[in-house]
Amino acid sequence: MSTRISFILNGSRVTVDVEPWESLLDVIRKKLGLKGTKLAFCRGACGGCGACTVIIDGRAVYSSILPAYKVDGRNVITIEGLASPEGLHPLQEAFVEAGAIQCGFCTSGMLMSAKALLDENPDPSDDEIKDALRGNLCRCTGYVKIIEAIKLASKRMRRPAGGG
Amino acid sequence: MSGQVTGVVEVKEELKHISKEVPKYDSPEKVVGEARYLADVDMPGMLHAKILRSPYPHARILSIDTSKAERIPGVVAVITARDVKLNPIGFMKDNPPLKSNKVRSVRDEVAAVAAVDPEIAMEALDDIEVEYDPLPAVFDPLKALKPGAPLIHDEFGTNSVNLDFGFEAGDVEAALKAADVVVEGTYRTQYVAANPGDTMGALAWMDAHGVMNVMTNTQAPFLYQRWLAEALGLPGYRVRVVQPYIGGAFGRSLDVLPFDVIVAALAMKTRRPVKLQFTRAEELQNAPPKQPIIAMVKHGATKDGKLVARSVDLVIDSGPYVSWGVFDARVMQYTATGLYQVPFVNFKTKVVYTNNPYCGAQRSAGNSQITFALESNLEELAEELGMDPVEFRLKNANKPGTVTSQGAKITTCAMEEALREAAERIGWRGRRSAGPDRGIGFACYFHVGGGARIYRSDGCGAAVKIDDFGGVTVIVGGTEYGNGLDTSVQLIVAEELGIPLDRVKVYINGDTNIRLWDVGTHASRGTFVCGNAALHAAREARRQLLQGAAEFLDESSDDLDLKDGMIYSKKNYEKRMAYDKMIRRMHFFKGAKGTVVSTSYFYEPPSEEQDKHGYGNISAAYGFGCQSALVEVDRETGKVKVLKVVSAHDAGRVINPNGFKGQVHGGVMMGIGLALIEELKVSGGRVLNGVFEEYKMPRVVDVPEIIPVSVGEPDPAGPFGAKGMAESPIIPMAPAIANAIADAVGVRLRELPMSPERVWRALRAISSTR
Numbered sequence A: 001m002s003t004r005i006s007f008i009l010n011g012s013r014v015t016v017d018v019e020p021w022e023s024l025l026d027v028i029r030k031k032l033g034l035k036g037t038k039l040a041f042c043r044g045a046c047g048g049c050g051a052c053t054v055i056i057d058g059r060a061v062y063s064s065i066l067p068a069y070k071v072d073g074r075n076v077i078t079i080e081g082l083a084s085p086e087g088l089h090p091l092q093e094a095f096v097e098a099g100a101i102q103c104g105f106c107t108s109g110m111l112m113s114a115k116a117l118l119d120e121n122p123d124p125s126d127d128e129i130k131d132a133l134r135g136n137l138c139r140c141t142g143y144v145k146i147i148e149a150i151k152l153a154s155k156r157m158r159r160p161a162g163g164g
Numbered sequence B: 001m002s003g004q005v006t007g008v009v010e011v012k013e014e015l016k017h018i019s020k021e022v023p024k025y026d027s028p029e030k031v032v033g034e035a036r037y038l039a040d041v042d043m044p045g046m047l048h049a050k051i052l053r054s055p056y057p058h059a060r061i062l063s064i065d066t067s068k069a070e071r072i073p074g075v076v077a078v079i080t081a082r083d084v085k086l087n088p089i090g091f092m093k094d095n096p097p098l099k100s101n102k103v104r105s106v107r108d109e110v111a112a113v114a115a116v117d118p119e120i121a122m123e124a125l126d127d128i129e130v131e132y133d134p135l136p137a138v139f140d141p142l143k144a145l146k147p148g149a150p151l152i153h154d155e156f157g158t159n160s161v162n163l164d165f166g167f168e169a170g171d172v173e174a175a176l177k178a179a180d181v182v183v184e185g186t187y188r189t190q191y192v193a194a195n196p197g198d199t200m201g202a203l204a205w206m207d208a209h210g211v212m213n214v215m216t217n218t219q220a221p222f223l224y225q226r227w228l229a230e231a232l233g234l235p236g237y238r239v240r241v242v243q244p245y246i247g248g249a250f251g252r253s254l255d256v257l258p259f260d261v262i263v264a265a266l267a268m269k270t271r272r273p274v275k276l277q278f279t280r281a282e283e284l285q286n287a288p289p290k291q292p293i294i295a296m297v298k299h300g301a302t303k304d305g306k307l308v309a310r311s312v313d314l315v316i317d318s319g320p321y322v323s324w325g326v327f328d329a330r331v332m333q334y335t336a337t338g339l340y341q342v343p344f345v346n347f348k349t350k351v352v353y354t355n356n357p358y359c360g361a362q363r364s365a366g367n368s369q370i371t372f373a374l375e376s377n378l379e380e381l382a383e384e385l386g387m388d389p390v391e392f393r394l395k396n397a398n399k400p401g402t403v404t405s406q407g408a409k410i411t412t413c414a415m416e417e418a419l420r421e422a423a424e425r426i427g428w429r430g431r432r433s434a435g436p437d438r439g440i441g442f443a444c445y446f447h448v449g450g451g452a453r454i455y456r457s458d459g460c461g462a463a464v465k466i467d468d469f470g471g472v473t474v475i476v477g478g479t480e481y482g483n484g485l486d487t488s489v490q491l492i493v494a495e496e497l498g499i500p501l502d503r504v505k506v507y508i509n510g511d512t513n514i515r516l517w518d519v520g521t522h523a524s525r526g527t528f529v530c531g532n533a534a535l536h537a538a539r540e541a542r543r544q545l546l547q548g549a550a551e552f553l554d555e556s557s558d559d560l561d562l563k564d565g566m567i568y569s570k571k572n573y574e575k576r577m578a579y580d581k582m583i584r585r586m587h588f589f590k591g592a593k594g595t596v597v598s599t600s601y602f603y604e605p606p607s608e609e610q611d612k613h614g615y616g617n618i619s620a621a622y623g624f625g626c627q628s629a630l631v632e633v634d635r636e637t638g639k640v641k642v643l644k645v646v647s648a649h650d651a652g653r654v655i656n657p658n659g660f661k662g663q664v665h666g667g668v669m670m671g672i673g674l675a676l677i678e679e680l681k682v683s684g685g686r687v688l689n690g691v692f693e694e695y696k697m698p699r700v701v702d703v704p705e706i707i708p709v710s711v712g713e714p715d716p717a718g719p720f721g722a723k724g725m726a727e728s729p730i731i732p733m734a735p736a737i738a739n740a741i742a743d744a745v746g747v748r749l750r751e752l753p754m755s756p757e758r759v760w761r762a763l764r765a766i767s768s769t770r
């Protein structure tokens, strides 16, 4: 029995028919064609890897294990919605600059977790950053530069343009 | 926090791009989610494949009935060994892609289905009826060698694989007898999953020219082309391989596996695109893991700590088929003869067929395993001698300008400097002085740094073309899967040409029809080998450009230079022209020859294949380094926490510091996983993680302070002096941690992973004997 749901995706309203067992990730990737969100290390096989993280009403959520119908009426942001027409989000700039990306498979999820963190806590400590990334696996970078990138972005976002 | 590359070799010439912190070449598309990986690619009319594998680790196949499955709506094709003729694959050609008479592991492929969606394909597998006659199985390589053990390949009459990786230098027995101190031990390593984000897969389609096209996340597209063609019985020119963005590989994607051949066979049969990509559970069960070893190691030394002899007896469980994993033995051999100066070495191997999973190469291809055994045993020896571990290692360290007993010609080598850095930066003050329940451990490594000639050619081709606007495209045979070869190549070409970095586009991955041959990206060879290919192609482009410019600037090309995008006379700066304008002149100017600059170069490193005794200089340069680890052991739980790691590498000149640090951080964390956390639990030939339990990998909370350090001089053979280093940081991590645990609480762990349970048991064992 499919249900018609409607939600805000990256700022625009979308309406889509979903099956009760369909994950939000599948709907985003297969029905809505946004491939930036990844299915990676887990999907019921092993613990949360976070590659599929999206932001729902401000919170970082694993889209691979969330039934799609649950986002009816809510606000969803994926990696495709992070940059604005004016340019990249400071987190994206910082990830590129700090070398926080190797294979890139975890990147979308990392960025979503990081955005949810900075939106709520603009000046996180190292431990708070680590806590926010607890549920995100990365096999390549050893996490160090991801943490550095988040700190860099946090600094820049608190001291906008012109600040040194 | 850490993150600074310290002690970077001094740059004498004025270099514009090399050794600068630049973003990874492909990070712009990755950061916006636009990079398309295999999972993101669909084709119109595409079918999905699933493979039926054996439920038994060892059984005879009596009959297969696919008729019921074929009748399911949505099923387009079902194949078994009966319907398609496929040639066996692997180094010994001992692995038929579809098994006909016998299955030898639970991975063994019996049938495959292509259907309109993966769920239907899955359902159809249930309706394939196979009758088996289960056979006794053997999972312990030592038992498999005993008379009367079940034979994995009946026709061979033995489970001993006909491959000998032995090497002997001098009379080791006599030398060990004469030694003042001899220490021996047996060390074991585990199955470890490479487990990148991107699972293994292939998307195959036959085109109108009769060419089999395969999109795959392989690391070795040209070997893939050859091996797939052989398996399908097609000429190689009728196979084309395309690589999309690849989300990590770490060595496990070097073989052509049965699934690759099966997908292609289904595409041939259905004349439609067919895709198969492993789920995570399938990846853990079927992708080749790191090769486990059992190593019996003996070292002998004089009482003042000079190594005199080493013997290594190795057992390698091949599983039922010989894959790259077994060939890890070749890397281990070079470490056995090369790590430290040891005059007499005896290296013996037994490779054994069992009903376990077969393995593959994985980051350092055996070196992390053998270095765990050697460096653990050496530490035991140093303790026995009552010597400081750093002093002991310095006494035996490799030196530049030496040749190992196996013929490895060591040109540049800064192992001593690496040791000193690792000691100083970790705060070494001698044994048992790191604080209560804390300890510090050291381990060094020896690894190839200038390619690795394990195939007849270790070369790579690159081409450079310059468009009418000064845009430069470098087409390179090497593969990018996060390793950063794209960026090294970009830096090298921009530097050599003397133009801004953003003018250089790198065509990497993509199409085997377009790229020049490369053996595959493995063995830390990308920057050195493919970098050299790109360097020479760029050098020739520069020569053509200056030669063309000579005419227009009325100057001999020897007197011209190209810097910052400007071609000018070194004698008279008035004579100059922007290089892109010059390019247009050469192409379009009235009366000009109509020149378009395009070049190609195939670089074959100056190394040698091993001779029949196993002797030979297999790499054009070698990498050295040392890692130190500070750990804390919880005596109650046995849990080991790594607090700090110093990771010092002689990688020649670090041409891409961002990439260098990234490899250090990632390799150290993978090393911590290998040492303490990770294990594919294999029981009865079956992987248990992924289905019944989680496969644990290092998470952000496991990250210690990591200090990457670069030591050494530019290497004369490397592009701008670079040596390979991408695998290095994983190599000495486990023994450094094992040695740190011994320093902290006095227990010696000889088996990986050093899980809380193992540490706790070891602690209990010493407390009960006290």
Ligand code: FES
Binding pocket: A038, A039, A040, A041, A042, A043, A047, A048, A049, A050, A051, A052, A053, A062, A063, A064, A065
């Ligand atoms: S794919 Fe959703 S948490 Fe891993």
Ligand code: FES
Binding pocket: A100, A101, A102, A103, A104, A105, A106, A107, A137, A138, A139, A140, A141, B197, B247, B248, B482
């Ligand atoms: S960059 Fe490869 S998984 Fe994180």
